[in-house]
Amino acid sequence: MEIFALFDCIMSPACLLSQAAGGLKIGMLLFLVASGLTLVFGVLGVINFAHGALYMLGAYFSWQIMSITGHFGLSVILGALGVGLFGLLFERILISRVYNAELLVQILLCYSVVLILDDLVMIIWGDEFLSSVGVPEVFQVPPLFIFDAIIPPFHLAIIAMSFIVGLILWFIMTKTRFGRLVRAAAVNPKMLEALGININLLRASVFMLGSFLAGLGGALAASVGSVVSGMGNSIIIESFIVTVIGGMGSISGAFLASLIIGMARSFGAVAMPLFTDGLMFLIMVLVLVLRPQGLMGNKK
Amino acid sequence: MLFLNKDNFQRDVFLGLLVWLILIMFYFIFPDPGIHDIIQKVFILGLFAMSLNILIGYLGLIAFGHAAFFASGAYTLGLFLQSDFVLNLASFSIPVAMLLAVLVSSILAALIGVICIRLKDIYFSFLTLAFQMLIYSIILALVNITGGDQGLMGGFPKPPFLGIDLGKPFDFYAFTIFISIITIVLLRQIIESPFGYGLRMIRDNSERPAALGFSNQKHKLFAFIIAGSIAGLAGSLQALLDVGAYPEWAFWSKSAEPLFMILLGGMHSFLGPLMGALIFEILNDFVTANTRYYGLVLGLVILCFVLGLKKGLLDWILIKFNRK
C-alpha cells in the first residue's frame, strides 16, 4: 500500500486535480456504458452480458467510419447508431427468446454472442489491435494547466459529452411519454399490453437505446485508446460492478456508482497500483453484503 | 448382472474400478499421448464441472465464482511443493499437498459460503463472482508469493510416493483418473443420500422446508463447502499436470467453462457434466486443430444448445431412453 504516495498526491493541487480529472473521465465513460446496461436490466429484466461486446463494436464501427470519412463527429454518431441497429437485430432475433428464461440461460446466450463477436471482429478487421482513432483536430491543442495539473482538453470534452448524454437520458426517462412508458413497463408490462401499447416495440427500442449507449462509449473510447478484440471484457465487468453498486435498474445510481468507481480507479492506482481492480471488487462485495439493492436501488 | 442393477455404494465402487481398469488398458491399446491428454483433462475438468453442478443442478444455486476454489487448490498445492516442507516430507509431499489443497479450498468455501448464502438469486450469483475476482486481484497483487500475472514460477518437484512417480506419463494418467473416479463415486453417494435429497428439496421449494422444521442455510453451506473442496481437488490435479498455477484460473472466464460443460452435458443427470467435459474437450481439440477461431465455433455450439436442444446431451439421451 503506497499510502504515502496517496497522501502526497492529495496534498498537491496538481496531482489532486489531474487524478480527479482522470477519475472523472473514467467514471463518465463508464457511466455511458453502464447506464445502458442498467436500463436494459431495469426495463427488460435481462442481464445483457454481451453489453461489453456492443461497446467493442462501437469502437470498431467508429474506427472504420473514421478511416473512410476522416470526420470524427460522424464516426462517433454513426458508430453508435450502427451499434444501436445491431442491438435491435440482436434483441429481436435472440434476446426476445429468453425474456422469461432462467438467469443461466440468459447469461449463456449472451456469452456465446460475446465469443462469436470477439472472433468475428478479428476475421473482419484482423488480429492486430487497431491504433486509436486519435484525438480530433479541433482538440489537438496544448493541454490546459489548472493549478499546475496537466489536463488534456479532449478529456474535458469527453467528460462534458458523457454528462450531456446523461442529462438527455434523464430528460427522456422523466419528461417524455416514451420515458414514462418505459418506466411503467419496468413495473407492470402486462398492464401496458392491456392498454394497447405495443410491448415488443417498446422492448426493442429500449434495447436499441441501451446498445446505442454502449456503442457510444466504445466510439469515444476508440479515440483515446486502441481498438482490439476482447476490449469489451473488462468494461462489462466494470459495468456490472457499477450496476450492482448503483442499484440494478437505477440510472442515477449508475451515475453515482460510476463516479465512485472512476475515482477509486484513479486514486487507487496511486495508493495501491497492484490492487486497483481488487479495490473495485472489494467495494462490490461490501455493497452486496451490506446493501444488496445498491445505493439507489429499491428493496424488492 | 443382478449385482450391477443394485443401485448401491458397492456397485458404484465396482463399476468405478472397472472403468479405471478399462481406461488403463485403453492407455496401452491407444498409445497416442494426445488421446491420453484429452482423457486426463476430461476427468479433471469433469470433476470441476460436477462439483459446480452440486450447486447448480441439485441445489438450484447459480454460482458464478466457482473457479475461485479451483485456483485456491492449484496455488495451495504449488506453493506447498515449492516450499521447504517438501524436504522434510519427501515421499509424502504430494499426498499432503493435495490434502492441503482440499482443506484450504474447503475453508475458503466456508468463509465465502457463509456470506453468500444469505443472499438470494441474482445477488448470490454476483456476490460469488465478486469474491472470485477479489481473490484474482489478491493473487495478482501478492507478486512475491504467487508470481503475480506470470503465475507460479520455477515449477516444483513431484517426489514419488507409494511407488507412484507423477513424472512418468503413465503413472500420472492412472493416478489422476483413479483419484477422479474415487471422488465421483463418493460424490454419487452424497448425492443419493438423504443429504442429496435435502438439496433437491431446497431446489424445488425453498419455502416449504421451514414448515417441515428444517433449516435450509446449514444444508446449503455444507453443499457449498463440498463443492468448493472438490473444485480444489480438481485444481490441484491441474496444477500437477501443468507443474504450475496461473492467475487465469481465478479469472471469471474460468468459471464459465464448467458452466458450458453443464450446459452441454446436462444438469439433471449425475454424469451430465462429465459428458459435457468430454464434448467440450473434443470440440476444443478439433476446432483448434482446424481453425484459430475457437470462440466463434464454441459460441455457435452454445447458441445451438441454448436455443435448440435446451438441455444437455446426456439429459436428452436419458429422456429418450426412458420413453421406451
Place this chain on the structure above:
Amino acid sequence: MLKLDKLSKSFGGILATDNVSLELKPNSINAVIGPNGAGKTTLFNLITGKISLDKGQIFIGNKNITNLTESEITHLGIARAFQITNIFPTLSVKDSIKVALLAKQHGLNNMWNRFKTHSINNEAESIAKLSGLTKSYDTISSELSHGDQKLLDIALALALKPKVLLLDEPTAGMGPEERWKMIDRIQKLWKKTKMTVLFIEHDMDIVFDTAQNIYVLQQGSIIAEGTPKEIKNNKKVIEAYLGGGKK
C-alpha cells in the same frame, strides 16, 4: 389443545387480526369461515410462526409457543397444508413424503445411507395410504392431478405427526364431487390419527356437515362461534353472508 389468546396483528395501518381468541379441544375437528380478506390465512400464518404477532399468546397443550420460529413450532406439533399447493415439483410423491419425514427427524444430514433404500420407506407408505395417495405413489409431483397435489400437501403436513393440523382451503379449485371426496378423506384421517383439525373452507354445506365447531371471521375478528346449528341461526352470520352460503 390449541389456544389462541387475544391475537392481534397489523400490516401498515391495517388491522389484519383483531383480538382473536379461541380454544380447540383435543381430537376435535373445527372450521374457520369468513369472506375473502377476513384474515383467515393470516391467522394460520400467525399460528405457525410464519409471521410475528403484535399482541397475544398462543398455546399448544400447556406450552406457550408465542413468537417461536416456524421451524420450532413444527417440532412442537403444529403442521399446516397450504392454500396454493406448496410441494416439490421434481420429486415423486414417495420421495416428497420421505424427505418430509426425514426433515422432521433430522435425518437429512445423513450422507452414509442411500435415500432410495432408506428404512423410512415403510413410514412413508403408511402416510401415503392415509392420504389416499397409494395409486400415485411413484408419480412425479408436478404431474399429479390438482386433487392429488392437494392431498400431497396434506401428506407432507402429516409427515410431521402433528397434534394440530391446519388446512388452508383444502377443497380450493375443486368441483363439487371432488370436494366431498377430499373432505371425506380428511375426516377419515382425522378419525384415524385423532389429531385436532382446523380447516378453512368456503363451501357451507361441507362446513356444516363436517365441523364440530365453527369460527366465523370477519375483518380480522371473530364475530361468532359455535356448533353448526348455532351458527346457522346466528343473526350476525346471516347478515355477513347475506342469507347463507358463500359457495
